[in-house]
Amino acid sequence: MSKSIAGPEIERLIQLLARVPGLGPRSARRAALHLIKKKEQLFAPLSAAMAEALDRVRVCSTCGNVDTSDPCTICTDPRREDGTIIVVEDVADLWALERAAAMNARYHVLGGTLSPLDGVGPDDLNIKGLVERVAAGGVSELILAVNATVEGQTTAHYITDQVSDLGIKVTRLAHGVPVGGELDYLDEGTLSAALKSRTTF
């Protein structure tokens, strides 16, 4: 707002809300007004939940996941298989794989990908911790669930090198047609990979 019309506290709230992904300056104003109108039903509980999460959130020192306990819920879950670690770039990927609920494994969050151009080297990622986990024993397979980008694949190769002496299986996600995906919207690389990895019907 060009002039101050709603008190500095509300303007500051709008400015900070505008920096939340998914909101912008316009929707931040709308969000702030909605919160003010739903003061008891939404604003107060959200403010309390923020303070609580802010106070309690931790990065898991084992796997790099975020949680309110360290080690995290997944690392301490006795029903998970210890033998498989799924390696992801980001916590968002971990959450996405958990929603898919396809595996009951452990995870390791790298915190990014190798990117020499951006000055991101092995020491900037959580790779040393991964190698230590594998070296400690009990792990038979690393699933490299990194993005199918140049940086993701570079990172995958680097990790494969680092654990090559440790006698474990290293796998990666299959390429192919997304479930529900239409062929004519897919790039040629995906289509080639899907053809190459075709399965018996």
Add this chain to the structure above:
Amino acid sequence: MSKSIAGPEIERLIQLLARVPGLGPRSARRAALHLIKKKEQLFAPLSAAMAEALDRVRVCSTCGNVDTSDPCTICTDPRREDGTIIVVEDVADLWALERAAAMNARYHVLGGTLSPLDGVGPDDLNIKGLVERVAAGGVSELILAVNATVEGQTTAHYITDQVSDLGIKVTRLAHGVPVGGELDYLDEGTLSAALKSRTTF
């Protein structure tokens, strides 16, 4: 998330963020992760700004605006003209008009429009307070800046009736072509109105 993977505090934060206009379940997860990653730069200041705004926000007992003081910044601004009150449905409309910065008047927020079908009558809106402000004297013009909807116009007529004995001018916003608007995207009602209210070039 189907299973609990990130502690109840983070899941509750995501659930509440998903109820903020502009965010949904998916973007709420993204927003929560972003906040956690930008803990010092964004999460902590946003949490503090929320608590502060929540604690200090008030509805102005004079005009219905929201602010951290009562009467609000606009009602207590000595540079505003007392003679003109711009009547709006919602605080969002007040903010929009302030951004336009076209008038230096006072405001009155109705808090909605008359809508018999939804059970919204005159007593559910801040109309009595408006009539009292006008009756108290010093006001020469009411600008009814309500939406150009059936409910908005019904409300405008009702307010005009209520103040008809008080000897003030009641005006409404001009209809016309939006600035930058393209004619072939406008409805016929707007085009007719724009033609009828044409001005000399």
